Amino acid sequence: MQKFNLEPVPNDEVGNFYNGDSYVICKATRSPGGDKLLYNVHFWIGKHSTADEYGTAAYKTVELDTFLDDAAIQHREVEGYESPLFKSYFDKLVILKGGYASGFRHVKPEEYRPRLLRFCKEGKTTYMRQVSFSKQSVHSGDVFILDLGDRAYQFNGSQCSAFEKSSAAAFLQDLESKRNGRCKTSVLDEAHTPQDVSCSTTGDSFNFFLSPHSTNSGLCYLMCRSKSPNLLRRLSSLFTSGSNFFRHDDGSRVSDASGKMELTIVSEGSASKHDIKPDDVYMILTKEGLFVYIGKGCSVLEKRNALSNAHKFLQTCPNPFLPITVVTDEQAESFLRGIWDE
Numbered sequence: 001m002q003k004f005n006l007e008p009v010p011n012d013e014v015g016n017f018y019n020g021d022s023y024v025i026c027k028a029t030r031s032p033g034g035d036k037l038l039y040n041v042h043f044w045i046g047k048h049s050t051a052d053e054y055g056t057a058a059y060k061t062v063e064l065d066t067f068l069d070d071a072a073i074q075h076r077e078v079e080g081y082e083s084p085l086f087k088s089y090f091d092k093l094v095i096l097k098g099g100y101a102s103g104f105r106h107v108k109p110e111e112y113r114p115r116l117l118r119f120c121k122e123g124k125t126t127y128m129r130q131v132s133f134s135k136q137s138v139h140s141g142d143v144f145i146l147d148l149g150d151r152a153y154q155f156n157g158s159q160c161s162a163f164e165k166s167s168a169a170a171f172l173q174d175l176e177s178k179r180n181g182r183c184k185t186s187v188l189d190e191a192h193t194p195q196d197v198s199c200s201t202t203g204d205s206f207n208f209f210l211s212p213h214s215t216n217s218g219l220c221y222l223m224c225r226s227k228s229p230n231l232l233r234r235l236s237s238l239f240t241s242g243s244n245f246f247r248h249d250d251g252s253r254v255s256d257a258s259g260k261m262e263l264t265i266v267s268e269g270s271a272s273k274h275d276i277k278p279d280d281v282y283m284i285l286t287k288e289g290l291f292v293y294i295g296k297g298c299s300v301l302e303k304r305n306a307l308s309n310a311h312k313f314l315q316t317c318p319n320p321f322l323p324i325t326v327v328t329d330e331q332a333e334s335f336l337r338g339i340w341d342e
Contacts, residue, residue, distance in 0.1 A: 001023070001056055001060075004052070015090040015091070015093060015094055016094040016096065017044060017046065017079070017093070017095050017096070018046060018095075018096050018097070019079055019096070020046055020048045020097070021046050021099050022043060022045050022053040022057035023044040023057065024044075024057055024060050024061055025042045025044065025089070026039060027040045027041075027042075027089055037071075039072035039073070040072065040073050040075060041064050041065055041068075042061075042074075043057040043060070043075070044082075045076070045079065046079050047080070058076070058311065061074055061307065062307060070328065073325065073326065073331055074306075074307055074324075074325070075325050076323065076324035078321040078323070081321040081322060082323065083323035084123070087122075087125040088124070091125075091126070092126045092127075093125055094128040094129075096130045097130045114146070116131050116134075116137055116145070116146055116147075117130055117144065117145040117171075118130075118131045118137070118142055119142060119143040119144070119145070119160075119171075120141075121161055126163065126164065126167045128167070128171065139157060140158045141160065142160050143156050143157060143164040144168075145171065149183065151183065151184050151186075152175055152183055152184075153186050154168050154185065155190070156190060158190040169187075266282070278295040278296050278329065279298060281293065281294050281295065281309070282295070283309075285317065288323075289324060289325060290313070290323070290325070291324075291325050291327065292324065293327060293332055294306055294326065295329060296328070296330075306326050307324065310324045310326070
């Protein structure tokens with residue numbers, strides 16, 4: 001979303017999301033018989049996206065569904081709580097701070113603001129998230145890249161996975177290419193013991209204090225794979241902030257039969273398809289997400305407002321960030337098959 005309008009994302013930026021923005025994503029696949037296209041339309045809300053932006057994104061999602069002759073399944077995604085279906089579209093999800101318009105695409109390397117990027121594997125998806133620029137953010141469990149514009153360092157935590165290492169290495173290589181070789185890169189490996197450091201003869205080695213969450217109670221033994229002048233001084237002077245990066249880890253019926261929108265609880269603790277009537281919209285809350293069923297006899301107003309009403313409903317729930325999926329009567333069978341008690 002840019003100034004309340006949709007702008008296409010360049011192909012080489014697909015999978016990159018700025019947490020100050022909202023996005024609309026349309027995925028089209030062939031039906032099993034190959035005779036028609038099936039659509040899933042998602043709108044993604046960044047943690048710092050404004051209410052106006054994600055409200056417009058929700059409206060555009062409904063508008064796109066109308067353009068597709070109501071054939072699309074609508075979804076809402078929130079940063080950090082993306083559904084498995086949404087994550088399956090990308091080999092790597094990149095979450096950056098700020099907005100697309102103020103991103104780093106056209107900035108000279110020497111003008112870059114230092115940033116710290118974290119690579120971690122969640123299920124089959126690798127996430128790259130921009131985290132707080134502080135040593136408190138760095139630990140042994142993942143891979144991190146310290147991007148200074150003209151220099152970039154890859155830090156491999158002692159407990160990171162090979163997949164995380166390779167994803168970060170590919171990102172570094174792409175970084176060098178996009179900056180026309182003006183960005184020099186180095187790789188740092190966290191050693192398990194001081195003896196590992198003393199045996200390092202190919203590059204620089206030293207001790208450095210990281211987050212208390214690192215393997216050795218904050219004392220990190222680093223090995224740099226190549227000679228990197230003034231590296232320790234750079235790291236010590238750059239990580240001056242003590243701030244921590246905060247991350248949230250830690251069935252009802254809608255009807256307008258009375259002339260105004262009303263929300264009625266149909267059942268709690270169980271969900272039966274015998275409770276579903278074709279003239280209304282139903283919200284089915286599960287641990288995995290909120291499923292919204294649109295009956296084939298519901299009013300135009302009920303259908304148009306189903307996604308926004310679901311968003312408002314979740315604000316009253318213990319976990320307001322759950323994914324939302326909106327399905328019509330024809331689409332419901334495959335999505336709701338595992339929900340009914342029967």
